[in-house]
Amino acid sequence: MYxxxxxxxxxxEWVKVEGTRGRIGLTHHAQHALGxxxxxxxxxxxxxVKQMEAFGVVESVxxxxxxxxxxxGAVVEVNAALESSPELINKDCYGAGWIIVVEMANPKELDxxxxxxxxxxxxxxxxx
Amino acid sequence: MSFPxxxxxxxxxxxxxxxxxxxxxxxxxxxxxxxxxxxxEEHRAVRSxxxxxxVCHMGxxxxxxxxxxxxxxxxxxxxxxxxQIGQIQYAALTTGAGTFVDDLTVYRLADDRYLTTxxxxxxxxDVRWMREHSKGVEIVDLSEETGLVAIQGxxxxxxxxxxxxxxLAGISYYWCARGTVAGEEAxxxxxxxxxxxxxxxxxxxxxxxxxxxxxxxxxxxAGLVPCGLGAxxxxxxxxxxxxxxxxxxxxxxxxxxxxGWIVKWQKGExxxxxxxxxxxxxxIKRKLVGFEMVGRGIARPHYPIVKGTARIGDVTSGAxxxxxxxxxxxxxxxxxxxxxxxxxxxxxxxxxxxxRIVQTPFYKRAR
Numbered sequence: 001m002y003x004x005x006x007x008x009x010x011x012x013e014w015v016k017v018e019g020t021r022g023r024i025g026l027t028h029h030a031q032h033a034l035g036x037x038x039x040x041x042x043x044x045x046x047x048x049v050k051q052m053e054a055f056g057v058v059e060s061v062x063x064x065x066x067x068x069x070x071x072x073g074a075v076v077e078v079n080a081a082l083e084s085s086p087e088l089i090n091k092d093c094y095g096a097g098w099i100i101v102v103e104m105a106n107p108k109e110l111d112x113x114x115x116x117x118x119x120x121x122x123x124x125x126x127x128x
Numbered sequence: 129m130s131f132p133x134x135x136x137x138x139x140x141x142x143x144x145x146x147x148x149x150x151x152x153x154x155x156x157x158x159x160x161x162x163x164x165x166x167x168x169e170e171h172r173a174v175r176s177x178x179x180x181x182x183v184c185h186m187g188x189x190x191x192x193x194x195x196x197x198x199x200x201x202x203x204x205x206x207x208x209x210x211x212q213i214g215q216i217q218y219a220a221l222t223t224g225a226g227t228f229v230d231d232l233t234v235y236r237l238a239d240d241r242y243l244t245t246x247x248x249x250x251x252x253x254d255v256r257w258m259r260e261h262s263k264g265v266e267i268v269d270l271s272e273e274t275g276l277v278a279i280q281g282x283x284x285x286x287x288x289x290x291x292x293x294x295x296l297a298g299i300s301y302y303w304c305a306r307g308t309v310a311g312e313e314a315x316x317x318x319x320x321x322x323x324x325x326x327x328x329x330x331x332x333x334x335x336x337x338x339x340x341x342x343x344x345x346x347x348x349x350a351g352l353v354p355c356g357l358g359a360x361x362x363x364x365x366x367x368x369x370x371x372x373x374x375x376x377x378x379x380x381x382x383x384x385x386x387x388g389w390i391v392k393w394q395k396g397e398x399x400x401x402x403x404x405x406x407x408x409x410x411x412i413k414r415k416l417v418g419f420e421m422v423g424r425g426i427a428r429p430h431y432p433i434v435k436g437t438a439r440i441g442d443v444t445s446g447a448x449x450x451x452x453x454x455x456x457x458x459x460x461x462x463x464x465x466x467x468x469x470x471x472x473x474x475x476x477x478x479x480x481x482x483x484r485i486v487q488t489p490f491y492k493r494a495r
Contacts, residue, residue: 035151035358036168038448039426057477059426061167061448062358083424 001028003094007110008119009052009070014094015113018101022071022110025098026058026089029123034060037089040082042099047075049102051109056099058089071109073102139184140275140336148354156249158185161356170359171450174322175491177351178281180343181360183328184336187246187271189255195264196242200234202399203258205382207392211236216302216319219390221254222400226381226407230254231372233319235304243315243330246271247372261399275336279343279352280326280363282493287347288327292316296327310342321360323367323491362447365456366491368418374429375416375444375458383407384460386416414441415466418488420456425474425481427457432475433483440465443474449490456490457483 006014012030015022031037039059049055054066055075078100081088088097104110114122136159145152150161161182163170173179191200200208206219213236221229230250235243246254255269279288285296294307294316304317314331331339344352361371370376376385383391383404391404421427427446432439446457457474465472468487473480 035163036166038168039424061362061450062162064426064428 002116002120004116006094007070007113007115008122009068009113010122011052011068011070013068013070015070015110017107017110020104020107021076021101022073022104023098023101024070026067026093027119028093029128030065031090031093031097034058034063034065034089036061037086040086040089040099042078042082043075045075045078048105049073049075051106051112058086067099069102070113071102071104071107073105075100076103077101137185139182140333141182141184141340144337144340145182145354150354150356153357155357156185156247158248160185161354163356163358164354167356167358167362168450170353170355171362173351173353174281174324174355174359174363175451176282177353178279178283178287178326178347179322179355179359180340180347180352181278181280181355182336182340183276183278184274184333185248186276187248187251187254187269188274188276188330189244189246189251189258190237190266190268190270191242191244192266192268193240193264195262196240196266199258199262199265199267200242200244201395202397203261204232204234205391205398205400205404206234207395208234208236208242209395210392211242213238214303214305216304216317217390218302220376220382220387221257222382222398222404223378224400224403225378226383226400226404227378228372228376228380228382228385229257229378231370231376235315235317237315245276250372273333275331275333275339276328277336277339277343278320278322278326278328279347280320280322280324281352282325283347283350283352284324284326287343287350287352288316288329290346291342301325310339312339314339321369322363323369323489324363324493361445362450365445365447365458366449366451366489368458368489370416371445380414380416380460381407381412384412384414384416412463414460414462416444416458416460417466417485418456418458418490419472419474419483419485420454420490421474421481421483422471423473423481423483425476425479426455427459427474427476427481427483433459433461434473434475434480435465435470440472446474451491458488461485
C-alpha cells in the first residue's frame with residue numbers, strides 16, 4: 001500500500017523524485033480516510049509553492065481537505081484529469097491519481113520527509 | 129470549569145458494523161457508522177434497490193394517559209387530534225418564538241397513547257422541555273431500551289415482507305402497525321429519512337442484532353446493503369428533509385424553514401403560536417431554499433450566500449448529489465432573493481461560485 005520509492009509527509013502526501021522534479025499525490029491512507037473523492041482543486045502551472053504550504057483541496061462527499069506540498073518549487077504540471085475524474089485519487093493514488101509536479105526549489109527539503117518504513121511507523125503510532 | 133469527556137455510546141450493532149468494515153465516527157454522542165463500502169455506492173443502492181440503517185441512537189418518548197393528546201397539542205405545531213390510531217405525523221416541537229426545540233414524528237399507538245421519535249442529540253433537552261411544558265400526562269423516555277432499524281428503497285417492502293406475516297401493502301405512508309418481524313414483536317412504521325419507500329422498525333434493543341442479521345440475509349440477494357450516516361445525509365438532502373442542527377434549530381422559525389404545512393393554525397393554542405401568527409402577518413424576512421451549483425464547487429454548511437457583493441444568507445446543508453450528479457444545497461436567504469430561478473453565488477474558500485435557487489425536493493421518487 002506504500003511504495004518504497006516514495007517519500008512521505010505527515011499530512012499524508014507522497015513525492016516521487018524524477019530528476020530535479022517531484023511528482024506529488026495523496027497516500028493510500030489519505031484517500032481511504034477521505035472516502036469517495038468527488039472534487040479536486042489544483043493550482044495553475046507556474047505557481048510557486050513552499051514546502052508544507054496548502055496548494056490544493058480535495059473533497060469527499062462529507063469532508064473538505066487541504067493538500068500540502070511535501071516539497072517546495074514551481075508547479076510545472078497539474079493533473080487535468082482530476083477535474084472530471086477526481087475518483088482517480090481513490091482508484092490509483094500513486095498512478096493516474098497524481099496531483100501536481102513541481103520543479104524542486106531545494107532538493108534538501110526531501111530530507112525532512114519520511115521513507116516508507118518511517119511512514120508506516122508514523123501511521124501505526126497514530127493508531128491506523 | 130471543565131467537564132469530563134463523555135465516552136461515546138454504542139448501539140447493540142456496534143460490533144456488527146465493525147465486522148462489516150464500517151468507518152465509525154462520533155455523532156450526537158454516539159459511535160456510529162458513517163460508511164461501509166462508500167457513501168456513493170450506499171446512496172445509489174437505496175435509490176435503486178435497498179439499504180439498511182442502524183438508527184438505534186434516535187430517541188423514543190411515549191405520552192400516556194388522558195392528558196397525552198392535549199399535551200402534544202400544546203407542545204407541537206401540527207394537529208395531533210387528527211391522528212387516527214396507527215397514524216403518524218411530522219411536527220415541530222416549538223419554542224415560544226416559533227423556532228425548533230426539535231423536529232419529531234408523532235405516532236398515535238392507542239386512544240391515550242402516543243409515541244414521539246426524537247433526534248439523538250436532543251433527547252435530554254426535549255424530554256426536559258416536554259416535562260416542563262405539560263401537565264397531567266405521563267412522559268416516559270424509552271430511548272435506552274428501544275432499538276430502531278430502517279430499511280429503505282424500492283425493494284425494501286419486498287425484502288421485509290419475507291420476514292413478517294403483516295400485510296405490508298396494507299400499511300400506507302405515515303401509518304404503522306404492530307406485528308412480528310423475524311419472530312420478534314415490533315412496530316412497523318412506513319416512514320423514513322431517504323425519500324424512498326420503506327419501513328422503520330421499532331423493537332426492544334436486545335432484539336436488534338437478530339433483526340439486523342435476518343434482514344441482511346433476506347435482503348442481500350435483492351441488493352440490500354448496510355448504509356451509514358453519510359448516505360443517510362445525502363439521501364435526506366436530495367429529498368429536502370431538514371436536519372436538526374443544520375437546516376432547522378432554535379434560531380429559525382417553522383415558517384422560515386418553509387415548513388408551514390406542519391403548522392395548524394385552526395387547532396388552537398400551542399407554544400410559539402403567537403409568534404408565528406405575528407410572523408405570518410408581518411411576512412417572513414428569510415426562507416430556507418434549495419439551490420444547485422452552476423459553477424464548479426461544492427457548497428458546505430456555513431458558507432456565505434451572496435448576490436453580487438451583498439451577503440444574502442448562509443448555506444445550512446451542501447453536498448454532491450450522488451443520484452442527480454450535481455452539487456446541491458440548502459440555505460436561508462433574504463426573502464427578496466428567495467424565488468425559484470434566482471441566480472446567486474456561494475462563497476467557496478472566499479471565491480464566488482455561481483448557483484441557482486431551484487424547486488425542491490431535488491429528488492422525488494416515482495410512485
